[in-house]
Amino acid sequence: MTMTAQDTDALWMQRALELAGGVMNITSPNPRVGCVIVRDGRVLGEGATQRAGGPHAEVCALRDAAARGEDPAGSTFYVSLEPCSHHGRTPPCVDALIDARPARVVIAMLDPNPLVGGQGLARLRAAGIHVKVGVGLETALAQNVGFVARMVRKTPWLWLKLAGSLDGRSALHNGVSQWITGAAAREHGHRFRARACAVLTGVGTVLSDNPQLTPRGVDAQRIPYKIVLDTQLRTPPYARIFDEGEVWIVTASENAERTARLADRGARIVRLGEAHAGIDLKALTRWLGAQNLNEIHVEAGATLNGAFMREGVVDELVTYIAPMLLGDAAPMVRLPALDSLPASREFTFTGVEPVGEDLMLRARRPASWAPLLAAVQGERQS
Amino acid sequence: MTMTAQDTDALWMQRALELAGGVMNITSPNPRVGCVIVRDGRVLGEGATQRAGGPHAEVCALRDAAARGEDPAGSTFYVSLEPCSHHGRTPPCVDALIDARPARVVIAMLDPNPLVGGQGLARLRAAGIHVKVGVGLETALAQNVGFVARMVRKTPWLWLKLAGSLDGRSALHNGVSQWITGAAAREHGHRFRARACAVLTGVGTVLSDNPQLTPRGVDAQRIPYKIVLDTQLRTPPYARIFDEGEVWIVTASENAERTARLADRGARIVRLGEAHAGIDLKALTRWLGAQNLNEIHVEAGATLNGAFMREGVVDELVTYIAPMLLGDAAPMVRLPALDSLPASREFTFTGVEPVGEDLMLRARRPASWAPLLAAVQGERQS
Numbered sequence: 001m002t003m004t005a006q007d008t009d010a011l012w013m014q015r016a017l018e019l020a021g022g023v024m025n026i027t028s029p030n031p032r033v034g035c036v037i038v039r040d041g042r043v044l045g046e047g048a049t050q051r052a053g054g055p056h057a058e059v060c061a062l063r064d065a066a067a068r069g070e071d072p073a074g075s076t077f078y079v080s081l082e083p084c085s086h087h088g089r090t091p092p093c094v095d096a097l098i099d100a101r102p103a104r105v106v107i108a109m110l111d112p113n114p115l116v117g118g119q120g121l122a123r124l125r126a127a128g129i130h131v132k133v134g135v136g137l138e139t140a141l142a143q144n145v146g147f148v149a150r151m152v153r154k155t156p157w158l159w160l161k162l163a164g165s166l167d168g169r170s171a172l173h174n175g176v177s178q179w180i181t182g183a184a185a186r187e188h189g190h191r192f193r194a195r196a197c198a199v200l201t202g203v204g205t206v207l208s209d210n211p212q213l214t215p216r217g218v219d220a221q222r223i224p225y226k227i228v229l230d231t232q233l234r235t236p237p238y239a240r241i242f243d244e245g246e247v248w249i250v251t252a253s254e255n256a257e258r259t260a261r262l263a264d265r266g267a268r269i270v271r272l273g274e275a276h277a278g279i280d281l282k283a284l285t286r287w288l289g290a291q292n293l294n295e296i297h298v299e300a301g302a303t304l305n306g307a308f309m310r311e312g313v314v315d316e317l318v319t320y321i322a323p324m325l326l327g328d329a330a331p332m333v334r335l336p337a338l339d340s341l342p343a344s345r346e347f348t349f350t351g352v353e354p355v356g357e358d359l360m361l362r363a364r365r366p367a368s369w370a371p372l373l374a375a376v377q378g379e380r381q382s
Numbered sequence: 383m384t385m386t387a388q389d390t391d392a393l394w395m396q397r398a399l400e401l402a403g404g405v406m407n408i409t410s411p412n413p414r415v416g417c418v419i420v421r422d423g424r425v426l427g428e429g430a431t432q433r434a435g436g437p438h439a440e441v442c443a444l445r446d447a448a449a450r451g452e453d454p455a456g457s458t459f460y461v462s463l464e465p466c467s468h469h470g471r472t473p474p475c476v477d478a479l480i481d482a483r484p485a486r487v488v489i490a491m492l493d494p495n496p497l498v499g500g501q502g503l504a505r506l507r508a509a510g511i512h513v514k515v516g517v518g519l520e521t522a523l524a525q526n527v528g529f530v531a532r533m534v535r536k537t538p539w540l541w542l543k544l545a546g547s548l549d550g551r552s553a554l555h556n557g558v559s560q561w562i563t564g565a566a567a568r569e570h571g572h573r574f575r576a577r578a579c580a581v582l583t584g585v586g587t588v589l590s591d592n593p594q595l596t597p598r599g600v601d602a603q604r605i606p607y608k609i610v611l612d613t614q615l616r617t618p619p620y621a622r623i624f625d626e627g628e629v630w631i632v633t634a635s636e637n638a639e640r641t642a643r644l645a646d647r648g649a650r651i652v653r654l655g656e657a658h659a660g661i662d663l664k665a666l667t668r669w670l671g672a673q674n675l676n677e678i679h680v681e682a683g684a685t686l687n688g689a690f691m692r693e694g695v696v697d698e699l700v701t702y703i704a705p706m707l708l709g710d711a712a713p714m715v716r717l718p719a720l721d722s723l724p725a726s727r728e729f730t731f732t733g734v735e736p737v738g739e740d741l742m743l744r745a746r747r748p749a750s751w752a753p754l755l756a757a758v759q760g761e762r763q764s
Contacts, residue, residue: 168550323729323745327717335709347705363705
C-alpha cells in the first residue's frame with residue numbers, strides 16, 4: 001500500500017477532527033474546530049477552539065507553533081471549519097493565516113453563515129494560498145450539526161434521548177424503570193447532555209423523577225441550561241433542578257404567584273403560547289434558536305417525546321436498547337395509532353455502539369441533515 | 383508485526399470455519415464441519431461435511447488432497463470439530479486421519495456427544511499425533527449450536543425471529559405490517575429459515591398471513607420442516623404451507639375428521655397435550671429433540687412468541703429493527719405486565735449487523751450457551 005496525497009490529507013484532517021472532538025463541551029454557541037499545522041510530515045503546531053470569546057483553533061495552533069519555535073511558512077493547515085473572515089469577539093482568523101504564509105489550507109467544511117460562507121476561502125486564494133475543501137466533511141458537520149442548523153434554518157438540532165427494552169418499553173406499568181438499560185448506558189447518556197446547549201424535559205418528569213438534569217461522570221466543563229416545559233407552572237420550587245446551573249421554565253400560564261415563586265429560585269420564566277392551547281413546540285424551537293442554542297437534548301417522558309415527534313421537530317434519535325423483552329409495559333414514546341405506514345421513512349440509522357450490556361442506536365432525519373450538508377460542502381472534492 | 387504460531391493456527395482455522403459456513407443449509411442433523419490440510423504454509427486439500435450419510439469434512443479434505451496429488455504426511459489438519467471415532471453411517475474419520483500420518487491436528491471444539499467426546503482426541507494422541515483443541519471454539523459452537531444443544535440437553539436450539547420498529551411494534555392495530563422492516567431484512571431472515579431444521583409458527587399466523595414458510599432467495603438446498611402449533615386443528619387444508627416441503631401439525635385436538643383432512647394433504651399430525659390445556663411447549667421442545675431437530679426457527683405472532691418466552695425455552699432472539707417510531711401499535715411479543723424487573727438479565731447481545739436500512743440485533747441466553755460451551759471446550763487452551 002502506498003499513501004496517496006488524498007490519504008495523507010484525510011489522516012491529518014482526522015487529527016484536526018480529534019482536536020475538535022476534545023472541545024465538544026466547551027465552545028458553544030461557537031462551533032467545535034480543530035487545526036493542525038504540518039510540514040514535511042511533521043506537526044508544527046495544533047489547537048482547538050476554546051470557550052466563546054477565547055482564541056479560535058487556527059490561532060491556538062499558531063501559538064502552539066510559536067511556542068515550539070516553529071515557523072509555519074510553506075506548511076499545510078488542516079482546519080475543520082473555514083477560517084472566519086469577519087471581526088467577531090476575536091479578529092478574523094483568515095488574516096492570521098495569511099500572515100503565516102502557508103502553502104496550502106485544507107478545510108473540512110465551509111462556514112454555514114450565509115453572510116460570510118466562502119469569504120475566508122476567497123481571501124486565502126486571493127493571497128495565493130492553495131485551498132482544498134471537503135476533507136472530513138461529514139464528521140465535521142456531525143460535530144457541529146447544531147451550530148450549522150442554527151445558522152442555516154434558525155433552529156437548534158434537537159435529539160430525543162430514549163432508553164428501553166428490545167420491545168421498546170421504558171418502564172413497567174407501576175413506574176419501575178430502574179433499571180432497564182444499565183449503568184454504562186446511563187453514564188453514556190450524560191455525554192449527550194454535556195455537549196448540548198440545553199437539556200430539556202417536561203414538568204411530568206420533574207414531578208415524578210425529580211432529576212438534576214446535569215451531566216455527571218463526564219468532563220462537562222459547563223452545565224447546559226435546564227429547560228422545563230411546564231404549561232401550568234407546576235414545577236416545585238424545591239425541585240433538584242434548581243440545585244445548580246440555570247433553569248428556564250417555558251409555560252403558557254400567567255399565574256403571577258407561581259411565576260414569582262419560581263423566579264425567586266432564579267428561574268427564567270418564558271411564556272410561549274396561550275394557556276388554553278399549551279406550548280407550541282414549533283415556536284419553541286424557533287425561540288431556542290433565537291437564544292443562540294445549537295443543540296437540544298430532550299430527555300422526557302413518553303407523552304412529551306410523542307409531542308415532539310408529532311410536530312416533526314426531532315432531528316435525531318439516540319436510543320439505548322437493553323437485551324430484554326418486557327411485553328405489557330410503558331412505551332418510550334406515546335403516539336396515536338396510525339392507519340397506514342408512512343410512504344417514506346423519516347429516519348435512517350447512522351450508527352450503533354455497544355455500551356456496557358446495552359446498545360446505543362443513533363438514527364437521523366435525512367430531511368434535517370441534507371440541507372445542512374448542502375450548506376457547508378462547498379465545491380465538489382476532486 | 384510478526385505472525386506467531388497461534389496467529390497462524392487461528393488463520394487456518396478461520397478457513398476451516400469458512401468452509402463449514404458454506405454448508406450451513408446442508409448437513410443437518412449432522413454438524414457443519416470444515417477441514418483444511420496445510421503443510422509449510424500451503425493448502426494440500428480442504429473440504430466440508432456433506433449431506434447426512436455423505437463424507438465428513440476430513441474425508442472430503444483428504445480426497446481433495448489426493449485429487450491434487452498431495453501426500454498429507456507431516457501436515458497439520460485444521461478441523462472445526464473433533465474427528466469422529468465411532469462407526470455411524472460412515473467409517474470413523476479418526477482412522478482416516480491416522481492413516482494420513484499428519485504431524486498435528488488442530489481442533490476447534492470437542493464432540494459434544496457424551497459417549498464419544500474426547501475419544502477421537504485420545505486415539506490421535508495414542509498414534510503419536512500432536513493435538514491442540516479450542517482454536518476458533520466460539521465460532522465453531524455458534525455454527526453448530528443446535529447440534530450441540532440436542533446432544534447435551536436433548537432439545538434443539540430455538541430462536542425467535544422478530545421484526546419491528548425502534549419502539550418494538552410489529553404491525554399497526556389494523557394489521558398493516560407490510561412493511562415496517564424492509565425487503566433486505568425479510569430476505570436476510572430467510573437465511574435463518576434456511577439453516578434451521580424446522581420453521582415453526584402458530585395457526586393464527588397461518589390463518590391471517592397464509593405464509594409459505596419456505597426459505598427463498600437463499601441457497602437453501604432443502605426445505606426445513608414446517609411446524610404449525612394448532613391446538614384445535616384449524617389449519618385450512620388449502621393453506622400455502624402445503625405447496626411444498628413437509629408439514630407437521632402439532633395439536634391437542636382429537637378431532638378425527640380434521641385429522642383425516644390434514645393427513646390427506648400429507649401433514650404429519652402430532653398430539654402433544656390435552657385438549658383442555660393446550661400444547662405444552664416444554665414437552666414440545668423435548669419431542670422436537672427426539673425427532674433429531676437441531677435448530678428451530680420460530681416466526682410467529684406476538685401471542686405465541688410470548689408463550690415461548692414465558693416457558694423459558696427461547697435460546698436466542700434474532701430481531702430486525704426499523705428506524706421508526708410507531709407508538710400505539712401491535713407488539714412484537716405479548717407478555718403479561720410485570721411488577722418488578724428480573725434481578726438478572728436473561729439475554730445478552732451477541733451481535734449487530736446493518737441489513738439494508740434496518741439493523742439485525744442478536745441476543746442470546748447465557749444460561750443456554752454456557753453449558754454447551756462447557757461441553758465442547760475440552761482442555762484449556764495454552
